[in-house]
Amino acid sequence: MNSPPLNCGIGLRAPHVTELLTTLPRLAFVEVHSENYFGGGLARKQLLEVRQNYQVSLHGVGLSLGRFDALDEKHINSLKKLIDDIDPLYVSDHLSFSNFGNAHVPDLLPVPLTNEAMAAMVRNVSKAQEITKRRFLIENPSNYVRYKLADYSEPQFLNELCQKTDCGILLDVNNIAVSAHNLGNNPREYIDAVDAKFVGEIHLAGYQINQLADGSDIIIDTHGNKVFDDVWALYEYTIAKLGKVPTLIEWDCDIPTLDILIAEAARADAIANAATNEALAYA
Amino acid sequence: MLETIQKTLIEDIHNVSRNLAPYLDESIANIGARIDIFANNRKFGHLDLLASIYPTTKQLLGEDFFDAIAKDFIAGSAQASGNRHEYGSDFARFLASHSRLEKMQYVGEVAAIEWMQFGASLADDAAAITIGEIAVKMEAGEVFGLALHPSAAIIECKYNSLEIWQAHQKLPFEGIELQASKSNLLCWRDQDGEVLFSKISDDFSNLLLISQLKTDFGVALSEAILSQESSSETTIFQTEFAQLTDAGIFTISKEN
Numbered sequence: 001m002n003s004p005p006l007n008c009g010i011g012l013r014a015p016h017v018t019e020l021l022t023t024l025p026r027l028a029f030v031e032v033h034s035e036n037y038f039g040g041g042l043a044r045k046q047l048l049e050v051r052q053n054y055q056v057s058l059h060g061v062g063l064s065l066g067r068f069d070a071l072d073e074k075h076i077n078s079l080k081k082l083i084d085d086i087d088p089l090y091v092s093d094h095l096s097f098s099n100f101g102n103a104h105v106p107d108l109l110p111v112p113l114t115n116e117a118m119a120a121m122v123r124n125v126s127k128a129q130e131i132t133k134r135r136f137l138i139e140n141p142s143n144y145v146r147y148k149l150a151d152y153s154e155p156q157f158l159n160e161l162c163q164k165t166d167c168g169i170l171l172d173v174n175n176i177a178v179s180a181h182n183l184g185n186n187p188r189e190y191i192d193a194v195d196a197k198f199v200g201e202i203h204l205a206g207y208q209i210n211q212l213a214d215g216s217d218i219i220i221d222t223h224g225n226k227v228f229d230d231v232w233a234l235y236e237y238t239i240a241k242l243g244k245v246p247t248l249i250e251w252d253c254d255i256p257t258l259d260i261l262i263a264e265a266a267r268a269d270a271i272a273n274a275a276t277n278e279a280l281a282y283a
Numbered sequence: 284m285l286e287t288i289q290k291t292l293i294e295d296i297h298n299v300s301r302n303l304a305p306y307l308d309e310s311i312a313n314i315g316a317r318i319d320i321f322a323n324n325r326k327f328g329h330l331d332l333l334a335s336i337y338p339t340t341k342q343l344l345g346e347d348f349f350d351a352i353a354k355d356f357i358a359g360s361a362q363a364s365g366n367r368h369e370y371g372s373d374f375a376r377f378l379a380s381h382s383r384l385e386k387m388q389y390v391g392e393v394a395a396i397e398w399m400q401f402g403a404s405l406a407d408d409a410a411a412i413t414i415g416e417i418a419v420k421m422e423a424g425e426v427f428g429l430a431l432h433p434s435a436a437i438i439e440c441k442y443n444s445l446e447i448w449q450a451h452q453k454l455p456f457e458g459i460e461l462q463a464s465k466s467n468l469l470c471w472r473d474q475d476g477e478v479l480f481s482k483i484s485d486d487f488s489n490l491l492l493i494s495q496l497k498t499d500f501g502v503a504l505s506e507a508i509l510s511q512e513s514s515s516e517t518t519i520f521q522t523e524f525a526q527l528t529d530a531g532i533f534t535i536s537k538e539n
Contacts, residue, residue, distance in 0.1 A: 035366045040408030041434070042476040062365030068285040075365045100293035103361035106328040106370075107321055109292055112306075116285045144317040146308040149284065183311060212313045220320060 007272055008265040009057070011223075011250040016258045017046050021053070025262050029055035029089050031248050035062045037086075038078040047086065055089040057201070057248070058082060059170075062104070065124045065138070066097035066111035080132045090201055090246075092137040092170045093128075095121065095158065112147035113157045118164075125165045137170035137200045138162075142221035143179035154179075155193035168200035171245070173238055177231045178207055178219045187234050196242040204235060204268055205250040223252035227264060232271065239275040247272060296322045297361060329357045333371050336401045339451040340378070340394045343387075352381060368405055372398060389461060392444035396480070399436045399470035403478045406434035411474055411531035428536035429504075434472035435532050437483070437491055441465055445480055473531040481530070486510065487523050491532075 009029035012020065020030070030050060037047050037058075050056060063075060083091060096108035111117045121138075129136055138161060140154055152160065158169050171194060180187035206225025209217050227235075227249070239245070249264040291303045295318055304314050311317070333353045334341055341349040356377045362370045375398055378384055379391030409432055420427055443462045450459040467488035469481045483491070486507055493503040504524075511517040 035368065038366055038368070039405035041404050041406065041472055043405070044408065045476060062367065064365055068289055072365055078366070097289055098365060100290045102363050103293050103297060104365055104367075105293065105296055105321070105325045105362065106332075106367045107296075107324045109289075109321060112285065112288055114285070120285060144320050145303075145314065146311055147288070147306055148308050149306070182317075212316050214313060216312065218313070218317070218320075 006265055006269045007244060008247045008249065008268045009055075010261045010265050011059075011248060011252065012050065013252065013255055014043075015255055016261070017050065019258050021046070021049055023258075024053055025258070027054060027262070027265065028246060029057055029248075031057040031059050031090075031250075034058040034060040034079055034082055034091075037082055044085075051086050056086055057090040057092065058086065058088040059139075060091075060093035061106075061108065062098060063093045063124075063128065064096075064098040064104070065093050065128065066095060066109075066117060066121055067099060067124065068097075068116075068120050071124050071127055076128055076131050079128075083132050083134055088134075090137055090170075091132065091134045092139055092201065094139045094141055095154075095161075096141045108141045110141055110143055110145065110147070113150045113152045113154060114147075115151045118152070118157065118160065121161055122164045125161065125167050129165065129167065135167060136165075137168045139170035139172050139203065140175050140179075142172070142175040142182075144182050144218065144220075146183050153190075153193060155190055159193075159195045159198060162195070162198040169194065169198045170201045170203060171199050171238065171242075172203040172205075173235050174203065174205040174207060174227065174231050174250075175221060177228075177234055178221045181217070181219045188237055191234070191238050191241055194242070199242050199245055202235070202238065202245045202247040203250055204231060204247060204264070205252075207231075223250045224254045226260075227267075232267070235268065236271050236275050239272045244272050244276045292318075292321070296325050326354070326357060328367075329362070329370060330354065332367060333357075333374060336371050337374065337394055337397045339397055339448050340374075340390060342451055342456075343390050343393060343447075352378065352383070355381075372402075374398065389442040389444050389447060392438070392440050392442055393448050395438045396444060396448045396468065396470070399438065399468075399480075400478050402436060403434040403470050403472045406432075406472060409433050409534040412528070412533050412535055414525045414528050417528070429533045430536035431491060432471050432532055432534050434478075435469065435491070436471075437467060437469050437488055439465070439488075440468055444468075445482070469527070469532065471530075471532050479530065481527065483527070484520070484523060486520055487527070 006026060006028050009027050009031060012030040012032050037044055094108045097111055098104050098109060125136055162168060176187045176190050204227045205223045206227055208220045208222040208224060210220055212218055247268045249261055251261055288306050295301060295303050299322060301315050301318060303318060307314055330353055356374055375391050375394035378394050384390055411432055443464045445468055447459055466482045469483045472478050490503055490507045508517060511520050
């Protein structure tokens, strides 16, 4: 007898596409980086083939929603074209910026959590949703620095952004753990402050611990490892608070074999099932 | 304030300056090292990207020399859009004009071939038109224009760079002699998704360059045929046009 469908998915990267299409493992969905499929050719053709077998989520890393000025029209139009072709399960990007003028970086830079930044995010998220005709999920970034200026905590900022734009939250539990370690926050307080009704997806990933010159540790969000135990524990806490949420395992460097990724997704599924069963038992 | 903060952080990342510090919470220690994380993500992210687009160039230069030159390029070249796959288009030109590569001009040409291949693989899809379809349209008196397929690009080579690049795709590498050899090289992706290269005549190259400038392609084609000095040259040109058209280098122009 087949096992029930997983509630979890995996980030699909190029080395796994052929194997995925050959073996068709049972997964709730797969997620790809939108920008990797802006063009045509073999990559786009394969993605359409993947779409025939799976729900696909489009996760952007280059829209720069937090930029102070207007979105790049070429970028958002390329995304719209991809959305129209793929009909994705979710469309997501980040609470971050990546550029100033024509100087972009391949990174997700933190925005100050101010009213001014809220106005910029509201304008850009609304525009992106209006052009693509899709609801966006906005992901909390991993943080290494904190601005002096702040009118909101990060979960407050995300909750209000959702209220103002009707977007949702992509809650990256690994990023919460990374930021909490790096900035000295309590990750469970973060989860407590998130409004459950806005959370549409969860991300889990592995990190890397680096040592700074003074001997202290900093955690880097590398997506290059198995999920760490502290993140699994935080995930369990998150599911107990928010209920079952579609969850994705991300792995972007030192990419392992497909079966390892699927095993991580199955572990997330088991934790989510156990946490929600426990919650039901106490209800 | 938001604009100032974003400008400052982007400048810090590119210039290894630390002007963002006054805007940051100083109770968090090691601010410089934390901004380094963003700067390193940019530097090594772009280095990995260039290495993945230009593997043969890296082989020709050796890992250390490639890394050093790529870092020079990265230091002076910002990513111009949010799509990182557009980064590195100027790398071949940078190599061709680099003082340390004055005696290795073919390296810039090999890099240009690698960029054409990368660009062709990711270019937008478009239906190619065949000679047969052109003939049917002409017989029907249809007015139409041709444009180069979005994946197609042309470069002029002074060396046997295509052969050098091709020799490096085979394992084990058996060696190849550098030769001065002028050619026009066309690269495109066919309808099956395969990226192809072809050496083309000067006349055909001129025709394609004119079509890239979006002037009237029909007029350019007529002029190219009329400019052939003999009927045998005209036949050769027409054969080249027919073969490459059937190989998928043209699409119907939306502007006509």
